[in-house]
Amino acid sequence: MQINVEPLDQSVKQALQWINEVDERMGTHNPRLAMTALQCTLQAVRRQLEPEQVAHLAKCLPIPLKGALFENWRPTAPRPAANRADFLSALQDTVFRNVGITVERAVKASIEVMCKRIPAETVAEFATRLPFDLRSLWSNEPLPYPGHGAV
Incomplete structure (x- = not known):
């Protein structure tokens, strides 16, 4: 029996694209830190949501990021x-x-990449559950962000 792993390969490639985009936006040149940022942000968003909403969000993520979320x-x-x-x-x-x-x-x-890659209706569903003043973090700024630099 032959197993088709192409969908899994594609999902890993998609997850790497998300991570690379987070890394580019952070300007750190550190994909491991970008993955940590994305995972922690996904989990922080998860804590804001009802279980059904978490499941809905998970449907929009590549398989490796579903694992990070859950x-x-x-x-x-x-x-x-x-x-x-x-x-x-x-x-x-x-x-x-x-x-x-x-x-x-x-x-x-992380949130900007999520908003770019997740369908707008799903973003709207979870964005309404986030603190209103958190929305100021995803304004349009050039990359990497000036004024949000290293500690």
Whole structure:
């Protein structure tokens, strides 16, 4: 029996494109850091959503990023952040300490790539669950972002 792995290969290529775009936006030339930023942002968004909304978001992701979204997930009621500072603080405290990039820059890059690659109706569904003042992170700025530089 021959197994067709082409869909998996394509999904890995798509995930790498997402990661490279996050890396380009962050301006770090560090794909590992870009993957961390993307995974942490996906999981932070996940915490804002109902389980059904998480499943809907997952349908839009390449297989490796679905794994990143669902890693260590226990479906529960959402734990929405009250504001931008709360949303970013959770990431700063767990991941972005001493890595040479601000949490704002990492989240901004990740959300912009998500918004570019996920259908608009799905983005609208999860964007309404994010703190309103977090939306200021994905304004149109040249790459890499001035003013959101390294710590």
